Amino acid sequence: MTTEAARRVIDDALYRRVCEFYYDEADLLSQRQMSQWFALLAEDIHYRVGFPEFYEHGTQRKVGIGNPYFDDDHTSLKVRVHLLGNPTTTTAESPPSIYNYFVTNIRARWAEQPGGEIEVDSRLLVYRVRASEPVPYILGARRKDRLRAVDDGFRIARRDAAIDQAIIQAPNLSFLL
Secondary structure, eight states, rough: HHHHHHBBBOOOHHHHHHEEEEEHHHHHHHHHHHHHHHTTTEEEEEEEEEOOEOOOOOOOOOOSSSSEEEEEEEEHHHHHHHHHGGGGOOTTTSOEEEEEEEEEEEEEEESSSHHHHHHEEEEEEEEEEEEOOOOOOEEEEEEEEEEEEEEEEEEEEEEEEEESSSSOOSSOOOOOO
16 A cells, blocks of 8 residues: 555545445435435535546546536535425325335545545445335436535535446436436
8 A cells, every 4th residue: 555545545444434424325315315415515515416427448447527417516415405395396205105225335534635534435326115106216326426524424515426337228317306
């Protein structure tokens, strides 16, 4: 391990706290606790959800290139959370879907720039059941986050999520990653 890489390693206790943060976030999203999830965001959040582009064999696979599905800041996420969290403001989730979020492969390290931020890579699986559809919908994504340490835990300062599917088969993307 290089000296630079060694300086970026977080200790086991901090890694456990990061994992617990992600498990708690997954529970909030699964239970559609949108206001509580929104409280996990930093004021200067940048939230992007992109998609993969596939190329012929032997060429590099590029993820998240081009126009993203979502490119939000704190203000636009507040609107999205309000719409998704209130059944009277959206028909996309009426009746509400049942969600299960699974987060795994969590890798965390101190950010290169000093300031108490942690870079985190993770994988996400969303399992969605809708009353109007006979087959559950499953979506996988890769996430790259920037967590900011605060007095009461962490805040998500940046999230770049890349959906693993090139063609989305869901009738809508009325959920958060």
